[in-house]
Amino acid sequence: MSLPSVKVSENGRFLITEDGSPFFYLGDTAWELFHRLTLEEADLYLTVRSNQGFNVIQAVILAELDGLHTPNANGHIPLIGDDPTKPNEYYFRHVDSIIKLAEKKGIYMGILPTWGDKVHSELWGIGPAIFDRSNAYLYGKFLGERYRDFNNIIWILGGDRPGEGYEDIWTSMAKGISEGLGRKPIITYHPTGGQSSSQWFHNMEWLSFNMWQSGHCLVDAPNWDMIRSDYDKTPIKPVIDGEPNYEGHPIDPYLRKWKPEYGRFTDYEVRKQAYRAVFSGACGHTYGHHSVWQMYDERYKPTTFPSVYWYEAIYAPGAKQMIHLKNLLLSFPYFTRIPAQDMLIGITPPPSPKDIDDRINDKRASYPVATRDKEGSYALIYFTFANQTLNIDTSSLLGHVIKASWFDPRTGERYYIGEFSKGTLKFTSPLGGPDWVLILEV
Template identity: 45%
Template sequence: MPFLTLYTLFFLFALPFLRAQPAPKQAQWSKLYIAPDKRNITRGDGKPFFWLGDTAWELFHRLTREEADFYLKRRAEQGFTVIQAVALAEFDGLTQPNLYGQLPLKNNDPTQPNELYFQHVDYVINKAASLGLVTGLLPTWGDKFSKKWGVGPEVFTPENARIYGEWLGKRYKGKPVIWILGGDRSPETEKHYAIIRAMAEGIRAGNGGTQLMTYHPTGNSNSAAFFHKDNWLSFNMYQSGHSAKNTKNYVMQRQNYQLFPVKPTLDGEPRYEDHPVDWKPEQDYFNAHDARQAAWWAMLAGGCGHTYGDHDIWQFFDPNRNKPVSSARTHWLRAIDHDGAWQVGYLRKLYESHPWNQLIPEQSLLKGDNPDDAGYQMAALGENKDFLFAYTPTGRPLKIDLAKLTTPQLVAYWFNPRDGVSTKIGDFTNEGVKEFKTPVACPTCDWTLVIDDAAKPWAGFGLPKSLPLTGTGKPK
C-alpha cells in the first residue's frame, strides 16, 4: 500500500462525508457513433451523447485506486461524461513509477508494456465505466514523440507506435474508451505525422475500428489543421489554451463548423479554472466565470460538447507528494469542488432538457450592438425554430428577433449558469424584436435566455425550481 500522508487521508475520507452525495446510478454502456448529421456524437440507442469532459491527465500516474474512486465518483455527481487521461504521463511518466511502484514500459520500449502498470489503468477505466463515464484515453503525452519541452524522452518511431497502438486497441476493445492521440503536441515533421498515423492505424487494427478517435494539439491549435481529412479522425478537437482572458474559442469552433467533410468538433482544453493567466500569477488566475464563458461560447458556436479543466486537478496537485506545476496553489481534493466544475454540469442539464442536437448557431437572432469583447453575446436556434438559447457573459441586455421562431406562443425565462436556477420572464408571441434585461449585470454575471415553443414538452423546463443533476446538486 503506497504511503499516504495524514493530510491526504483526512481529506480523502472526510470529504465524502462532509459533502455527502447520493451515489450516481450506474449507467449502461452504449457504443458511441458519429450522428447522421455529422455534427454530434450519438449513443447506440440513438440518443445524443453530450461530451462533458474533464482533463485528468495524470490520473493513472499519480493516484491510488481509492483516490481515483473518489475523483471519478465526484465527477460523475457533477455531471461529467468523459475523463481525459494519459497512459504514458507527462511528468516523468516513463521514469517515475505510479503509486504502486510500476512503470508503464520495460526499458522505455513501447513494444514492451508493463502488464502490472496497465492493470491499474484497467481498474480506473472499469471504475469510470461503472459510473457512466467514458475514458478519453491518450496513449501517450506528446513529449514521448516530440520533446520540444517537458521531460521526454522521445521513444516512438512509426514502427513501434503501430505495435503499441495495436496492443492498446486490443486491450480496450469493447470498453467505453474514446481515443485521443497527440497529447499537447502539434506535428511539425514528417516523422511526427508518420508516428501519429501509425499509432492510429495500430489502434484501429486492434479494436476493429469500433471506437471513436480524435487528436489533442497544442494551445491555440486545431486538429483540423493537420488531420481533418484522415479517415481515422472521427471528430475534431482544438485547444483554446490558457494564454489570456476572454480567448475567443468560438472562432476555431466556427471555422471547424464550416469544414468539409463535416465532422463534430469541441474545445478539448480551454482556460483552466485556478490556472494563472498566461502562466503568470501576477496577472491573476482564471476563475469560474472564465470557465463558464468558454463553455457557453463553444457550445453556442456548434460544439458537440465541451471539456472543462482545473489546473490543480489535471496534475492532481498534492504539496506533500509533488511540486506545483505552473504555480498550482490548491490541493486537488479541495479543487475538485471548485464552482466551475459544478456549473458546467448545469449547462449540460439545460442542454439535455431540450433536443439540443438540433441547435444551429444563429447570430442573426441578436439585434443591436454586440461588441466582440468579454461580453460578446451568442445565440443558437433549434432547427425546427421552436426554441433558442442566447448567452450574455456580463449581463448586458439581449435584443432578440422573436420572428425567427415559427411557433406563435412562446415562453421565455432566464437560466442562471452560476446556480442552475430558472426564472420565468413571461409569455410572448413571435412578433418583432424584444429586449430582455437580465436580473443583474456585472462583469461576472452571465445569463442564458431560453425561449421555448409553449406547446412543447420541454417548455419552461426547470421552472420555478433549479436544475440540479439527477439526484444530486452542489453540496451546501
C-alpha cells in the first residue's frame, strides 16, 4: 500500500494528504525504534499502534542512547568511523524495512536524521558532535535520495536541542534532504523542553510546521499558551506539541533528584495536555510513554526510572485513549476549526510556572480550553475536572437552539444532554471522569 504524501493545508493551519483529506497528526514517540528493536519486534509495536489509531511514529536514525557506537538489534552501527558521509548499508537496510513495514500498516514515520547531540553535545548527551555544514548537507542528500520513493515520511530535524548557534547546520541538512528528494519535503524541528522550532526557524522556507516540546518537568505545563503563541505568528504555519509529558514518566526528574513520592504522569495528565493543545489550535498531538521511547526491556540499561518493559507499556491506558481525540475532531468540519477561549466567561489564563517548586498549580490544573467552528456549527469545551461549572457564551454559534452532549475522552462515548436556547449557558461536568468534553451543536 502506497500512502499519499502529507502537506500543509491551504489556510496554513492544518496538515492534509495530497488528495485534500484532513490529516490529524496522531504521533507516538519511539525514538529508539530503529536502534533497539528487531524487525519482528517492530512489527509487534507498529501493529499495536496502528490498531490504536496512531498514524505517525517519531523515531531517530542516529539515536540518542549511544546510537553511533552501540550496535542496533542486528549488530550494526549506522556510520563507518563516525563519518556522516559513510553510512553503513546494513544498518540502513534495517531502517528501510521498518519504514516499509509502517507503510503497510498505514503509518507515517516522523524521521529524525539524528539526535541533537551529534550536532552539539556540550549541553548533555553522549555525542560525539560529528556534523558541520558540509557533511550535514551530504548526509541529508543521502537520506533524500535513499527515501525519494517513500511517501510516508515526515522529516524532523533537531532532536531535543535548541537551534541557536547551529542554524546553518540544520539548514544545510534540510537543503540536502530537499535536493536528494527532488522536491520540497514536509519538515519540522524538534526542540528541547519549553521551546519551539519557531524560535529559530519560523521564517525559514524549509520549515513546514512548528513543533513544541512542552516536556516532563511540570504537571500541567501550559502548552495551551505555547501552541497559541505559534498559532498567532505570521507567516501562518501549523503547530503541534511533539513531546509533551509521557505516560509513566517520573514527574520532574531533571531539575531535582526524583523521588517516588513525586509520582509519574498518568493517562489523565496525558489527556489534559493533548486536549488542551489541540483545542488551542494544534494540528494534532504526539503521545509518549516513558518505557516506549527508549524501548526499555531486559536487554537494556534503564534511562530515568522506567517502570515496565516496552512490550507491556504499549497497552497503557493513555495510548488506547488518544484515538478518541482524533475521531472527535474528524467528526466535525475540520478546516474551519479555531481556538475559542473567548466563549468561556470569567476564565483567565493561569500564571506560568516561575520555578521548580511551582510543579503543582491549581489554576493550571483546572484550566479549561474551548475550540469551535468559525462558521458557527459547533463548539467543543474541555472540562478538566468532574463537577466543574463553566459559563459559556454561545453567541458565536448559529441558530437559536443548541444541542448539548458530554463526550467521554476515555471511551469515546457521547451522552446527550438536551436542547437549550442560545445565550450564556451554564454546564457542570458529570461525576466520574475526571475530565469531559462538552459538545455544542446547532
